[in-house]
Amino acid sequence: NRIFDVVIIGAGPAGIAAAIDMKKASSAISMTILEARNRVGGRVSTDTHTFMGGVSVDIGAEWIHGYGPNNPLYSLHRQLQTNEDKRGDDYFDFFEPEVTGCYDTTSSIVSNKICLRAQQTMKKLFSPKYNATLKHRDVSVWDMIRPEYEKIPEGQLKRLVDAMLVDKEEHEAADLNRISAWQHFFSDSPVDDEEENGEDMALQRGYGSLIQRIVERFALPIQLNTEVSYIVTSASNRAQILTKNGEIIQAKYILVTVPLGCLKQKTISFEPPLPQWKQNAIDVMGFGDTDKIILQFDKTFWNSKLTTFYIAGASYPFAVSAPKKRILVFMIGGTRARRMEASRDEDTIATILNDLKRAFPNQNFKLERYRISRWTLDPYARGSYSYDAFNTTLETFETLARECCHNQLFWAGEHTSSGGSVHTAFATGQRAAKTILQRLKIN
């Protein structure tokens, strides 16, 4: 029966950030991080063993978005970067310019002109004019773009736009008919502005390698393989945590950073139950689905200059290319991702290979290795990241972040601020640490 000042639940970006700031503030704080998995990083997870040639591939987060001084991971990365990070001659290098291409499963050539037109059509679909009525009577993003979409004549252009819509659903982690148009198009998110302050960057050795370096650099006290199942708060000055291993741990303050998907599915029981205002926010906020199907071939048979491409008519029509690694990463979101997760690997792979054979009829290629993510079935994620569901506002994020339950429970994580990214999750951990330090009277 151990006693701490602070117990952090979850060693993902948010939990790690909070631990660093508390450790920096005072060595007198007794603290531990309880992590259910056998590794740190949460939805940042790099696979270093599946692929040939010692290649690292991110199964979850890959891009350091907004890589610039406003990003809390920027200075950490600059301190901890190695020569391997700097070797920029391979794969998703630093700031690689995006080159988009298009293919077609009917094996007909797609001209540059029509590929570009499809991209322009997408731009037009997603720049709807301000609609004041939305604020009072919200519709979905799909409803919003549908009138323009329906004007696109049947044919290759439309099939390419359909492929690009799958990419959009992947990015949003939800079907377009589940996303609030008001939130998506018109609400001002301070984080979005911030993201525009820097470019995207990916690391040779994967995002996971940076998280690992951070954890080692600060020698954080992390207890792996420790799933929290029960939390009791009370008017006494200590809250209690029960782990699945049967351990009871006491803490003055608990910082909960488990994903919103776990909160929605009540994987941790709270005693007394969470207050209604907190539970409502958990229920209302959308938590989406995004997956990657990563394929390594015996050769690069597609145009190696492309960073991303679309395949008209394919079941998995959007891929990101890593030519030097001979890798294609197919990405999907929403219902499509959930359906894929429920399918057998062999069937998913067969469908993709069949589409590729039709899109590249003159190429001989062999699949060498693959890896498929299943974030929604993952017991410690239960989805990918949050999305703008109906009836959510910036206030919903704030409500998810607000402390509760005899002021013993604090909250951080991707879902407690808009942005959905690793660095925004990291910032929520720093924010929570600041408040907890004030409570502990350490500034």
Ligand SMILES: Cc1cc2nc3c(=O)[nH]c(=O)nc-3n(C[C@H](O)[C@H](O)[C@H](O)COP(=O)(O)OP(=O)(O)OC[C@H]3O[C@@H](n4cnc5c(N)ncnc54)[C@H](O)[C@@H]3O)c2cc1C
């Ligand atoms: C496919 C995919 C692609 C993405 N791409 C990007 C990208 O390119 N760039 C980007 O910035 N972001 C990306 N993201 C989002 C990013 O991964 C998340 O926003 C970020 O990891 C959230 O950090 P977090 O600390 O809030 O949660 P997590 O990273 O999920 O950490 C929470 C931790 O809590 C642990 N946990 C859960 N339940 C318990 C329990 N009961 N007891 C103890 N521990 C528990 C989990 O195991 C986990 O380690 C992507 C996500 C996915 C799924």
